[in-house]
Amino acid sequence: MALVTLSIFLCVVFVDTEWGSKLTADHSLCKLEKRSADCNGRWLGSVPVDLPAETEELLLDANVIQTLRNTSLGQYQFLQSLRLCKNGLELIEPGAFLSSRSLSFLFLANNALFMNCSMTAAALWSLPALRKLDLSGNQLTEEMVATLIQQLSSLESLSLARNAIMRLDDSHFKNLFRLQDLDLQQNYIFEIEIGTFESLHRLQYLNLAYNYMPCIVDFDLAQLRVLNVSNNRIEWFLAAEYNATFELETLDLSHNRLLFFPLLPRLNKLQTLLLTHNQMNFYGKLFNDSESTLHLQSLYGNVTNVTITNLWEEISHGALPFLSFLDMSWNQVRYLPERFFEGMVSLTHLKLSHNCLDTLYIHELLNSLVHLDLSYNQLMDLQISLGPAVTLPNLRWLNLSDNRLQALPAEMFTHTAKITTVDLSHNPVEICALHGSTTGGTSPSCTEFRNAGSLRNLFLTGCGLKVLGSHVFRSTSLEHLDLSDNPSALLGGLVSLQNVAPSLQVLSLRNTGLSAASINADFAAFQKLRNLDLSENSLASFPESLIGLRLSILDLRRNCLNSLPQHVMQNQLGKSLRMIYLSQNPYDCCSLEWWDALHSRRTVHIADMSQVTCNYSSRLISAANLPESILQSCRWLSVDIVLLYLVMALPTCLALLVAFAIIFLTFRQQILQMVKSRYRTSSPY
Ligand SMILES: *[C@@H]1O[C@H](CO)[C@@H](O)[C@H](O)[C@H]1NC(C)=O
Ligand SMILES: *[C@@H]1O[C@H](CO)[C@@H](O)[C@H](O)[C@H]1NC(C)=O
Ligand SMILES: *[C@@H]1O[C@H](CO)[C@@H](O)[C@H](O)[C@H]1NC(C)=O
Ligand SMILES: *[C@@H]1O[C@H](CO)[C@@H](O)[C@H](O)[C@H]1NC(C)=O
Ligand SMILES: *[C@@H]1O[C@H](CO)[C@@H](O)[C@H](O)[C@H]1NC(C)=O
């Protein structure tokens, strides 16, 4: 105890002398470092007056300064950055910044500046060098905002997030000629009139996320680079008919109510287009009527302007030559129009998961596509026109899980030479057996994995696979294979995996029909295996061949194991194993020596330790907290056996004894005579 106190004391002394004097100057409340004073969270009611006069950065977040007075900052003439967030600040007196003319960064988030807005505004107007202003979370309405910012022509970045703004027009951002970054997220904006951002010639980043915008029509901010309108109620996005090139690189329209693919600027530099969680579909097939047009009426004061757009002309999205990331997941797309991908020459990531696609034809040359997610659709037919002009030469990652596919396009892997990962889980696929033929015919009935030389990760969970043939993975070098939830797949044992045994590192065989009999087909060849899942099979004994592997994770849950061999931990496996899952096996409570050995080994983590139970006279008991009484009964059980032998031996002995006695009594005369005669004969006289 004394030692501990001493070392704490030494630490305090160390901090106080070394750090205290070298890096920060002395101040009772604030941490001073270079030209910065950190007074965050000190319950200060006013700005400290005794900080160094040359302070350039003053941090006063999370204090209780309700009013910033005329005199508060008087002596800090070199102040460039001031943080006063989360103070309950209600008023900045008009003269407060008069002596801090070089202030460039002002953070006033999470205060109550709505209270005395006009006076605070007067204070802000006296800041000629202000570049960044954060007014988020101040309950400001659009009128208050207009008052506060109207003179701040030097401003480059402005945050008005989390306020009470409802509508915006050209009176609100009149003089902000230098503004580049405007954050309006989490307000109640439902209307932005044409011309609102007209004078913001340098605006590049506009965030309108989490508002109530019903549509964006005539979008004409050609200089904007990032527009974020996610989490609104947008049903339409229409760019202005404009011949200028839009600088837009990122458009986030996710989490809205879009019914149609947005009508994007004809000339654009769009790289990222996020459309996830909308209600988009294409309708050309539904309404085969080229006359269908969309009449949009926009009100400009007293003028009604009608824009006519041919809605069903589905590729009116224009070319998207720079688009590299397109996310259309979680929509209601039933099909993609012909030539949809035309011109998307830079597309690398395409997400179409969680839609209603039932067929997909990819005929365009998607040279750059690397990552294609088609999971959770209803695809029965996937056609990729493979051939001399290969469509997907760079594809590496293909997710087709949760569809209705029976097979992949024939010779798919011959043409996608860089593919490493394929997820076909939850599809009724069939894997071609050794002599099965896939040649001829455009729609093969089984999927051929042999010779898929680039494939490394293959997921086939829950595909209802039949018993796998012996060389289905020949000439592949799979590293990660998931065959789980195919209860028949390995009824024939491990022979079907022999081709990939030397390369596999992660193997999931959960619920694949492995049983004690087939398991004898051993794991010895799986020398690179690190992670093995054998759960939910019917293993009645621990596969001995695992002992020589360098596994680091092993899952044995839900099998029929009575016990584990005690020597498991003394072999190669014991040296490499880091994590093991053991629960839901009918272990015998009276032979848990292996458990003790495993438990005492600090290098192995039993991940489901508290769930491991053992079976004692048909009761389930937690193996980790086995009561002493059970242990004793187990010992008694072994002692009992000795007793049992004794009890069984006793009647025999008794019977022998009785028999001996009867014999003795019956033949007593003769025996005595015999003895006598013997005695007589040997008598010395
Ligand atoms: C603060 O300064 C402003 C402008 O200099 C002045 O109008 C106002 O009266 C001053 N307020 C106080 C309380 O001194
Ligand atoms: C600030 O506003 C509050 C409430 O709106 C008011 O009571 C108070 O007098 C105002 N202070 C000044 C200096 O105007
Ligand atoms: C858009 O804003 C939301 C909310 O702040 C954010 O979660 C999302 O990541 C933003 N989108 C982009 C593309 O930055
Ligand atoms: C845009 O350019 C095309 C031809 O390049 C022309 O036909 C069209 O009228 C122009 N549109 C506008 C709005 O200027
Ligand atoms: C659409 O209509 C045209 C003629 O009006 C017809 O030639 C074409 O086959 C139709 N397409 C579909 C998909 O019904």
Ligand SMILES: *[C@@H]1O[C@H](CO)[C@@H](O)[C@H](O)[C@H]1NC(C)=O
């Ligand atoms: C619209 O209003 C302006 C005046 O506010 C008027 O001069 C103009 O004629 C009106 N236009 C129409 C089409 O009514």
Ligand SMILES: *[C@@H]1O[C@H](CO)[C@@H](O)[C@H](O)[C@H]1NC(C)=O
């Ligand atoms: C209405 O549309 C026409 C043509 O599209 C355009 O020339 C005109 O400027 C628009 N009016 C307004 C007020 O935007």
Ligand SMILES: *[C@@H]1O[C@H](CO)[C@@H](O)[C@H](O)[C@H]1NC(C)=O
């Ligand atoms: C494929 O997509 C599904 C659902 O979107 C996901 O759960 C799964 O992890 C993905 N597969 C891979 C290999 O990432």
Ligand SMILES: *[C@@H]1O[C@H](CO)[C@@H](O)[C@H](O)[C@H]1NC(C)=O
């Ligand atoms: C426990 O063991 C007995 C006899 O070995 C067996 O009949 C019973 O089914 C086992 N109970 C459980 C839950 O495994």
